[in-house]
Amino acid sequence: MRVSARKTALVGAAALALALSACGGDDDGGDDGAASGDGGGSVTVRGCNPENPLVPVNTNETCGGDVLDQLFSKLVRYDPETAEPSNEIAESIESEDNVTWTITLNDGWTFHDGTPITAQSFVDAWNYGAYGPNGNLNSYFFEPIVGYTEVAGQVDDAGAYIEGSATAETMSGLQVVDDLTFTATLVSPQSSFPLRLGYTAYAPMPEAFFADPEAFGEAPIGSGPFQFESWEPNVEIRLSAYEDYPGERQPSIDEVTFRIYENFDAAYNDLQADQLDIMQELPTSALAGDTYQNDLGDRWNDRAVGVYQSMTFAPEAVDPSLANPTLRQAISMAIDRDTIVEQIFSGTREPATGWVSPVVAGYEAGACGEYCEFNPDRAQELLDEAGGYTGTLTLSYNADADHQGWVDAVCNSISQTLGIECVGQGVVDFATFRSQINAREMTGIFRTGWQMDYPSAENFLVPLYSTGASSNDGDYSNPEFDAAVQEAATLQDEEAQAKYNEAEAMLAADMPAVPLWHNRVVAGWSTNVENVQITPFGTIDMLGVTTTS
Secondary structure: OOOOOOHHHHHHHHHHHHHOOOOOOOOOOOOOOOOOOOOOOOOEEOOOOOOOOOHHHHHOOOOHHHHHHOOOOOEEEEOOOOOOOOOOEEEEEEEEOOOOOEEEOOOEOOOOOOOOEEEHHHHHHHHHHOOOHOOOOOOHHHHEEHHHHHHHHHHHHOOOOOOOOOOOOOOEEEEEEEOOEEEEEEOOOOOHHHHHHHHHHHHOOOOHHHHHHHHHHHOOOOOOEEEEEEOOOOOOEEEEEEEOOOOOOOOOOOOOEEEEOHHHHHHHHHHHOOOOOOOOOHHHHHHHHHHHHHOOOOOOEEEEEEEOOOEOOOOOOHHHHHHHHHHHHHHHHHHHHHHHHHHHHOOEEEEEOOOOOOOOOOOOOOOHHHHOOOOHHHHHHHHOOOOOOOEEEEEEEEEEOOHHHEEEEEHHHHHHHHHOOOOEEEEEHHHHHHHHHHHOOOOEEEEEEEEEEOOOOOHHHHHHHHOOOOOOOOOOOHHHHHHHHHOOOOOOOHHHHHHHHHOOOOOOHHOOOEEEEEEEEEEEEOEEOOOOOEOOOOOOOOOOEEEOO
């Protein structure tokens, strides 16, 4: 790729990610995809139920996102070891002023149905994603582009699009120059804009999508190294290698199947029996006492990733009983993170002292201040100051993953410290859980996690806490926070990082979500596969995986 404005910003993030990585077991996955076996074969991966049909601009959760990452190529691809970006479909992404970006595509890329990927493929996809009546979850990612406001329209207090409020169907900031070139004009200078373009929401879409989006979501036509084969809900999603994929790294396997489990321990049992090939995260039962090391031998990998766990307070409009920031701070201070990390996760998490991950440039320890420190006396003082809390506090989670243990531990810590009855409330599966959150039906507190879309402090703040942002599940709104992150986007390097730090500190005062811990991923695999590498995003580098037979 040509050197662009984003290059400098990523060096720090990549270096830090490397410094924090600690690999154990068979760590030979960083060989740029070189297969140790003869290539080919099928691989099964532990999967879960996507919340929505498989449409990139309407998927903001990992169950669907992990699949879409294999199906769709974007303008930019992130290095599986360092997260450093390089151009993929893009030949160049250039700007003289960080406002108008000229994006030129490499020639010869096609969708899996054989139709060419053109500048129009991106412009149409981005306009569709931003258009308010379409109700896409990732619409917010197009806000920096001129004309977004007119296309997106307005939403009501519940976040639903107000009929008739969109006054345009296309963003005036997007212009097709020729088949392989388009421009994106932003509402303000944003040096980090190209860095975002490897995220799923910015994927190109074929003409077949616009003809029938609903059917497309059940059988997507992508542009990535793997193509869609079948999807049996609650059972599996099956992909096969796309033989005409023009990327620099090619799949070494013929097929990958995301096998859907509702129980982490059942998946782990299958892993040990070689009935499942890869789990990108092992259950807490396997982490206890480092049991997995005895179970799997050298078939595991441990690394720090840009993933963090939090719990979010329901929007005030849904549950006003938790609206007082002082009450929220009391609850946060009542959680003994250090003990929970040791007892539940055997030390494979890092207690969070803020909302931004340690693996990205600009991370500042202690952003949450005293409110992320376990202090029973101070927590009780804050609870009294807030006027107490009546009733039973619920902490909801999706029951098809390994959350009950830590949820119960967090509730016990809150109850013992504050005398508030707190109970974990399991929801049957991830898709149902997310649907209730997005429909603003969830009360009390609910678990939230974040897997970075791109390696930037901005990505841990803006999509989650800016007013109206796509993953702002608690409907947090603070004009000063919004102004700070908007200004940060116009700055570069240390100046930008300082402004993001300033914005992050505002969250401590309002406490819209409680930071719990940053993840280290402990992945495991069967004897059927080799070269398994977990990326800084916590995902599997499927282009590096090989089979042993």
